[in-house]
Amino acid sequence: MNMADLLWIIVAMPFTIFLVLAFLGKKLSANLTAIIAISGTGTSALLTILLGWSFLGSPPENYSLSSHLWEWMNAGGLITSMSLRLDALSLVFIFVITFVGFLILVYSTEFMRNEEGYARFFAYMNLFIGSMLILVLADNLLLLYLGWEGVGLCSYLLIGFWYKDPANGYAARKAFIMTRIGDTALIIGLFLLFTEFGTLNIADILSAAPEKWASGDPTARLAAFLLLGGAVGKSAQLPLQTWLPDAMAGPSPVSALIHAATMVTAGVYLIARTHTIFELAPLAQNAVAIIGATTLLLAGFSALTQRDIKRVLAYSTMSQIGYMFLALGVGAWSAAVFHFMIHAFFKALLFLGAGAIIMVLHHEHNMFKMGGLYKKLPVIFWTFLIASASLAALPVISAGFYSKDLILWETFASASGGTQLWFLGYIGAFITALYTARMVFVTFFGKTKIEPTQRPGLRITLPLVVLALFSFAGGFIELPHTLGHVQVFSGLMQHALPHLEIRDVAESSELVLQIITGLTSLIAVGAAYVLYIRRRSWTDSIRNSTLVIQIHRFWNLGWGFDTAYDTLLVKPIVYLSRINKNDVVDLISLGLSKAMVYFNKLLVYTQNGKIRWYMATIALGAILTLTISILL
C-alpha cells in the first residue's frame, strides 16, 4: 500500500467513528460504545506509528508525503483542495494526537462510564481528534482553518458537555468566542496571503514569500501579526488567554486532550508551519517571544495562587505554551516543537491524574482539602510525581528538563534572543518548579482530609503508566552537548524547520546555564517543601499581610484581565444591545406611520356624518368663493 494513502485513512478513522456514534450512539450498549470509541483512534495511532516508522526508515522525497483527495473550492482564482501533506513537523503532531488521544480515550472509557451521554462524549472526542489531524495535516491554509474551527467547535461542545449547569455553558461560549476573535485575525491573514500570493497552499506561499518580500516588509509584518492573532487565541496567550482557566469546566479527559496536549498547541503549530513569514517579519517574531515570555510569567504567578488543582494545571499549561512561544520567537523552532511533545505527555498525565483524584474524592477540586494521598493512591501518586518532575524540570532525570533547558539555552544563545528573554524564562522556571512542588506537596502529603471512595481501575491506571514512561524517557531523544549529545529529534526537524542562528557566545556558557537552571528548580522544590510541609506557620504568616493578600487575589483572578474585559467590552456591548433591542431604525418608519395617523385624526373632524354640518360648510364655501371672486 502506498504510504500516502495511509494519511487519509488516519484522518478518516476518527470521523467514521464519530458518524457511527452520532447515528447509533443511543442504541449501543456502553461496552460496545467504549470499544468502538477507542478503535478508530487506536487504528490511527497504529497506522501513524507504521507511517512514522517507514517515514524515518526510508524518507520520501523532500521529506514530505502528500495525498490529494478532491477539489474543494474553485472560483475566481481561488483554488483550494482537500489535500493532506505530511512532513516531519506534522508527523510529530499526528503522533502526539493519535497516541496521546488514544490513551486518553482509553482512560475516558472508565472515567466517563456513569455519565449521561456516554456515546455523545466519545462522538465529540473522535470528532475532535479528526479535526485536529486535519489541522496539522492540511496542505493549505483554508483546510487548516477548517480543522482549526473544528477543534474549536469540539472544545466548545466538550467544555459544555455537562450542559445542565449554565456556568459550563458560559465557559464553553467564552472559550469559543475568545478563540473566534483570534480566528478572525487568522482568517483576515488568510485573505491577505491569498491576495498577495493568489494561493493558500502553504508550501507555495512559503517558497514564494522570500522572493516577494524583503525582510521587514510591512505586508509580511501585517500577515505575521494576523497569523499571530489566531495563534494567540487558540493557544491562550496574552491577551486572549482568559478562556483557558474557565475551560476547566469540562471533564478532565477533555482538559487533558484538548486544553493541554493538543488543541492549545495549535498556535505553536501554526507559527512553526508558517515560520518563513515570521522570519521575514522580525518585529512580529519578537512579539511572539515577548508574548510568550510575558504569558509564562503571568500565568506562572497565577498558578501559584490557585486552589483548584485543575486551574493550577490550566495556568501551568498557559505558562508552558508561553515557553513554546518564547522558543518560536527566538527562532528555536525545533526546541518549541520538542517542548510541545514532552509537554503533551506530562501535562496530559497530570490532568488525567488530577481527574482520577477528583473522581475518587467526590468531585473535590480544591487541593487544600485533599492531602495524604500518596499512600492511598500509589499508582496515581508515582505517575503524578514523574509528570510533576517533568513539569518542574528536575535536572537530568526528567524529560521536561531537556526540553525546557533547550529552550532556555537557545533563547540565550539565539541571535534574536538574549539575556533579558532568557532571564524571564529563568524566573518562570523557578516559579514553575515552585507551584508544581506546592501542588504535589499539598495534594499528596500531609494529613488525609477526604478518604478516597475507590481505587481507579486498570483502564485509568494503564494510560497513566504509559504516559509516565514517556514523560520520563521522552527527553532522551534529544540530549544537549554537555550530556550525551543525542540529536534524534532535531535531526528529524531539520527537514521541516530552519536551524537556529546562534550568536557569538562562549561554549562553556551552556553548561553554566544548565547548572544554574537545574539548581534553581531544586531550590524551588526545596522552598516549597519548607513552606508547605515543614513550616506551614511561615506560609500563614506571609499570607496574613494585607499586601500579600491583595497580590494573591490579583494573581488568583488572572491579573484582572477578566474584569477589565468585562467592564471595557462585554458590559458596554451588552448594555448597548439591551437598550437598542427594539431597533432605533424602526423609529423612522414608526414615526412616519404615527404622523399619518395624526393627520388622519385631523381630517376625521371634517367627516362627522352630520348632513347639516356638511351643508353649512358647503354654503360657507360657496359664499367664500363668491366673495373672493367678486372682490378680486
Place this chain on the structure above:
Amino acid sequence: MILAGLIFTLLIGGLFAGLLERRFKGIAKWISLLALLFNMGQLIRIWLGYSRNFLIGTNEKMYLVLRKPWIPEFGIEFHLELDGLGLVMVMLTGFLGLLSLLVSWNHVSKKVGFYYFNLLWTLAGIMGVFLAFDLFLFYLFWEVMLVPMYFLISIWGHSNRTYAAYKFFIFTQLGGLLMLLSLLGLYFIQGSESGVYTFDYWKLLETSIGPAQSSWLMFGFIIAFFIKLPVLPFHNWLPDAHAEAPTAGSVILAGLLLKTGAYGLLRFVIPFFPEAAQSFALPAMILGVCGILYGAKLAFAQTDIKRLVAYTSVSHMGFVVIGIFAFNTLAMQGVIMQLVAHGLSTGALFILAGILYERTGTRDLEKLGGLWASVPRMGTAGLILVLASLGLPGLVNFVAEFMILAGTFTASKLIAAIAALGLVGAAIYSLRIMQKVFYGTEKSKTSISDLTFMETIIIAAVVFLLLFLGLYPSPITKTVAPSVQEIISNTEKVKIGEVHQILYEEITLEAANGDH
C-alpha cells in the same frame, strides 16, 4: 416551454388547490405536492442537461429561452430565460417550496384551500422573477409574489400579524413603485434613443445613458432591491414579517424573497448601470458592513427566537451587499453561494423555531432551556444549523462567507476586515440560541416530543445539502460561473473603456505636442 411550465404548473396547481378544497377536503395539499414535485423533477432534468452542457464545455450562453409576443404595442413579450444563476435560484425555490409545503402539511386549519393557493402563487411569482427577461414581466412577477405573501402573513400569522403584513406590504410596494418608475425611465430613454420601444432585457442592456440619469435610474432599482434584501436603513420590515409569518411563510420570506433582492442587484443593477454602480460601491459596501454588525448586535439582543433569526438574516445579507459591490468573480461567486447557504440554513432554522413553538407554545428564549435531555435529535439539528449560521468551515455558509470576504479583500481591505468581525458577532448570537434553548436548566416541567419522522427528513435533507455543498461546492460554482463571468465582464468593459479614453487622450496630447 419547460420554463413557462415551471411557472404555470404552480399557478394552475394553486388555482385547483384553492377551488377543489371546498369540494374535496384535504385535496389541496396533495395537489400542491404534486405540482411542486413535478416542478422539482423538471428542474433536476434541466440541471442534469445543464451540467452536461458545461461539463462537455460547449459555450452556449443561455441554456433555455422562451419568447412569445404578449403586448406587442408596448414592446412587451412573454420572455423567459434560464442561465446558470437563474437555474441555481430556481432550484433553491423548488427545494424550499417543497420544504415549506411539508412543514405546513398538518398545521393549516383555517381557509386551507386559500392557504395553498397563496403558497403556490408566491412560489410562482418568485420563479417568475428569477426567469423573466422582459422587464415588464419581471415587474409583474415581482407583484405576484408580493400579494399572496401578504395574505399568508395576515391570515395565518402569529398574534401581531396584521401590523407585520401591512408593514411588509408597504415597504416592498414602495420599493416596487420606485423600481417601476426607473423601469419606465429606462424604457423611454431606450425607446427615444433607438426608436423601438421595448422591455426586452438584452435590448435595454444596450441603452447608453448619461451619468446623471443613470444614477437616478439606478437608485430606483437599488432602493427596491435594498428594501427586499434588506440593507441597513430599510431592514425594519423584516423582523416583524419574519417573526409574525407562519413557518412556511418565514421559510419563503427568508429563503427566497430576500434572494430576489440580491438577484435583482446581480441581474439588473450591475449590468445596466455598471459605472453608476461602481461609483456607488463604497457607500453600498459601508451600508453592507453596518448591516452585518448592526444585525448581529440586534440579533444578540432579541428574546424572541424568530426575531433573532430574522435579524441574523440582516447580518448575513450584509455579506451579500459587500460581495456584490466588490466587483470581482470570487466575491460574486461567494454571493451566490451565500444566497443558497442562507436560504437553506435560515429556512431550516425557521422550521425548527416553528417546531419549537408548536411544542412549547412559546418563542421566548427566557422561557426555554435545557431541552437537550428530552429532545436530543432536535438539539442536534439546532446545533448544526446554528453552526452553519456562524459560518463553521465544512458547511456551505463558510464557503460563501470566505469567498465573499476574500473577494472583497482584494477590493477593499478595510471593509473586508471589519466585515470579518461579523464572524465574531455571529458566534456570539448563534451560540446564545443553543445555550438558551437546549442547554442550561430545564425551565418547564412538561416534556415535549422529539422530531417526528417527517420533520427529521426535512431537517436532514437541509443538513445534508449544507454539508455536501460545504465540502464540495463545485456543483454550484461551476453552474453559475458563466453567468458571473458575464456580469463581471460587463463591469470590466467600463474599466477598459476608461483605459481607452485615457490612451486616446494621451495620443491626442502627443499629436498636439508633435505639431510644435
Place this chain on the structure above:
Amino acid sequence: MVEIPLTHSIVLAAVLFLLGLVGLLTRRNILFMLMSVEIMLNAAGLVFIVGSSRWAQADGQVMYIFILSMASAEVAVGLALIVQFYKKFNTLDTDAASKLKG
C-alpha cells in the same frame, strides 16, 4: 302687462334660496330637509326662468326642465331612502345617522 323688474325676481330667488338653506341647516327631520332642498332647487330654477325671459332665450327654460326632472328623480330616490332610513333607525333625525363618519 307690467314688467316685473329683474332685481325683484332675483331677490325673490335669493330669499327662497336662503329660506331653503336655513331650513336645511336648522331642521333635523330629514323630510323637511328634503323639502328645503326642493325650495333651493326651485330658487335656482326661478333664476333660470327670469334670465331666460330677460334675454328672450329658451336655454333657461330648458335648464329649468332639466332641474325639474332631476328634482323629481331625486325625490323619488330620496323618499325611498327615507323609508329605508326610517325602517332602520326608527326616526327621521339625520344626526342619528352619522354612521358614515370617518
